[in-house]
Amino acid sequence: MLERRTSIPVSEAVARVMKYAGEAQIEQVSINDCDGRYLGEDLVATDDVPNFDRSAFDGFAIRTEDIEGATSENPVILEVVEEIGAGDVPLKTVGLNQAVRIMTGAQMPVGATAVIPLELTETFIDQGKTKVKAKRFIEQGDYVTYRGQDMKAGTPIVEKGTYINPGVKALLATFGYHQVKVAKKPKVGVFATGSELLDVDEPLVPGKIRNSNAYMIISQIIRSGAEPVYFGKLADDLEASFAAITKALADVDILVTTGGVSVGDFDYLPIIYDRLGADVLFNKIAMRPGSVTTVAHWNGKILFGLSGNPSACYVGYELYARPIVKTLLCSKKPHLQRTKAILAEDFPKVNPFTRFVRSKIFYEDSQLYVAPSGADKSNIVSSLALCNSFIVLPGGTRGFAIGDIVDVLLLEDHDGAEWPWDQTK
Ligand SMILES: Nc1nc2c(c(=O)[nH]1)N[C@H]1C(S)=C(S)[C@@H](COP(=O)(O)OP(=O)(O)OC[C@H]3O[C@@H](n4cnc5c(N)ncnc54)[C@H](O)[C@@H]3O)O[C@H]1N2
Numbered sequence: 001m002l003e004r005r006t007s008i009p010v011s012e013a014v015a016r017v018m019k020y021a022g023e024a025q026i027e028q029v030s031i032n033d034c035d036g037r038y039l040g041e042d043l044v045a046t047d048d049v050p051n052f053d054r055s056a057f058d059g060f061a062i063r064t065e066d067i068e069g070a071t072s073e074n075p076v077i078l079e080v081v082e083e084i085g086a087g088d089v090p091l092k093t094v095g096l097n098q099a100v101r102i103m104t105g106a107q108m109p110v111g112a113t114a115v116i117p118l119e120l121t122e123t124f125i126d127q128g129k130t131k132v133k134a135k136r137f138i139e140q141g142d143y144v145t146y147r148g149q150d151m152k153a154g155t156p157i158v159e160k161g162t163y164i165n166p167g168v169k170a171l172l173a174t175f176g177y178h179q180v181k182v183a184k185k186p187k188v189g190v191f192a193t194g195s196e197l198l199d200v201d202e203p204l205v206p207g208k209i210r211n212s213n214a215y216m217i218i219s220q221i222i223r224s225g226a227e228p229v230y231f232g233k234l235a236d237d238l239e240a241s242f243a244a245i246t247k248a249l250a251d252v253d254i255l256v257t258t259g260g261v262s263v264g265d266f267d268y269l270p271i272i273y274d275r276l277g278a279d280v281l282f283n284k285i286a287m288r289p290g291s292v293t294t295v296a297h298w299n300g301k302i303l304f305g306l307s308g309n310p311s312a313c314y315v316g317y318e319l320y321a322r323p324i325v326k327t328l329l330c331s332k333k334p335h336l337q338r339t340k341a342i343l344a345e346d347f348p349k350v351n352p353f354t355r356f357v358r359s360k361i362f363y364e365d366s367q368l369y370v371a372p373s374g375a376d377k378s379n380i381v382s383s384l385a386l387c388n389s390f391i392v393l394p395g396g397t398r399g400f401a402i403g404d405i406v407d408v409l410l411l412e413d414h415d416g417a418e419w420p421w422d423q424t425k
């Protein structure tokens with residue numbers, strides 16, 4: 001008899017999966033290998049930055065009281081007593097009517113209260129002594145960067161779980177982190193199921209298609225920050241599939257399969273979960289595409305049974321697997337970030353269930369627009385190439401028109417969201 005499936009709302013499905021999100025593991029990597037990883041500890045300033053008062057310009061370190069009233073017609077003449085480059089430590093103190101030639105980044109000499117830029121001066125030799133004409137008055141502190149002006153020691157700078165971009169890397173280097181604590185990448189196993197699947201290098205033959213989902217999911221796993229472990233494709237053979245899946249589970253934290261979760265005679269994933277004794281969290285969601293997305297929990301591991309249909313598979317990974325990965329990467333905002341944008345095209349389809357339209361979000365005239373990135377069908381691959389977001393159309397709504405404000409989930413953002421599902425049916 002055909003098994004009846006009860007569909008649950010998206011928010012409920014996400015909540016059920018999130019109950020099984022595990023604990024992040026931390027490892028150390030060289031700063032050279034930390035790009036695109038996620039910080040495994042809060043980053044706190046270990047020193048004042050800069051940690052000495054320094055010149056922000058090439059010029060002369062002076063005492064402002066000596067150059068009061070200076071103009072190009074009536075310059076003030078000072079004696080240059082020392083020259084210091086970046087990296088040097090000044091030996092002299094700047095006294096009455098004295099100046100020190102100083103370069104950008106060099107430590108300020110004691111006594112000086114500002115730096116007058118080279119362009120506002122003129123140097124000359126007078127009786128064997130180097131002198132400088134200051135041709136304008138400058139205020140105290142001008143062209144000086146004081147100790148701790150950028151960051152003060154002890155200030156929290158970047159939170160644990162932050163994506164390491166070039167700026168975060170600059171901070172790590174600033175504070176001397178040659179080894180960086182990062183979240184260990186969860187290992188996500190991938191199987192593509194289906195006797196119709198050919199490898200990428202095989203020619204097309206009648207009835208068969210190339211296995212695109214495995215490559216797509218591997219790419220989504222990498223984009224979400226995890227490590228893919230590809231186990232290959234499985235023909236629709238229950239015994240062989242059960243054996244391969246059982247074996248693979250020993251080597252991964254999470255297992256993603258694509259295909260074989262619906263009600264076809266050769267859709268074996270439901271039987272495999274049953275045989276494993278896995279706890280099936282749900283096998284039907286009130287959403288399109290991806291209504292058949294199934295998630296099970298077994299022995300501390302989460303098994304994502306994503307649809308075989310490419311667009312459904314893609315959406316399933318982003319909504320349900322990605323937040324688990326992000327949680328394991330220390331994120332406190334593991335879900336897709338949600339925003340609002342102006343619909344740039346009509347979308348006349350009715351939405352009996354919450355619909356996630358593969359879409360492209362873009363700026364135009366300082367406004368945010370979004371448009372479907374191709375035909376809205378579950379079995380379609382072509383709409384995925386330009387997809388950088390999902391338009392979220394609530395269940396129970398009719399069509400949407402150009403100019404309507406719609407909710408959008410961002411796929412290529414690193415900040416994430418705590419819980420974007422409050423208003424989603
Ligand atoms: N009687 C019903 N039939 C179907 C239902 C239903 O509720 N009742 N649901 C439909 C929906 S919705 C979806 S989605 C699909 C899900 O099917 P499966 O997850 O079981 O996936 P398969 O049957 O294995 O494949 C579906 C489709 O996708 C192609 N595919 C599979 N793997 C790949 C791959 N690695 N790369 C590219 N394309 C792949 C496959 O050839 C099929 O065309 O079920 C509907 N049926």
Ligand code: MOO
Binds near residue numbers: 287288292309312
């Ligand atoms: O699960 Mo199917 O993806 O609704 O199209």
Ligand SMILES: [Mg+2]
Binds near residue numbers: 267
């Ligand atoms: Mg099927």
